[in-house]
Amino acid sequence: QVQLQESGGGLVQAGGSLRLSCVGSGRTFDTYVMGWFRQAPGKEREFVSAINEGGKVAFYADSVKGRFTSSRDDAKNTVYLQMNSLKPEDTAVYYCGSIYSGSYRKADDYDYWGQGTQVTVSS
16 A cells, blocks of 8 residues: 655746655555646646656656656655646646556546645746
């Protein structure tokens, strides 16, 4: 079992940056693909990014490509989401999740989720 806890959210002006962290418990953290999703009020949870086991390959939604970067430090059981050039439309609760098998773009395929961290981007 894996427990996840996000941190690093907050209020930032458009064009600014934030770095989210997600710390996991459990000895099998490094065997999971780790994903980031976000959910704005009244909208479904949407895929943002995922990073594979070992951290060699990362995937991004088109809406964040070139602005967001995922990384992981398995020695610390931590995955990061560096968010640059933030826009008001990036405002949402951001969740990290872990997936062992399935589609990393589908929230329903994820095995574990954190509680989420709020990101608010003002214009």
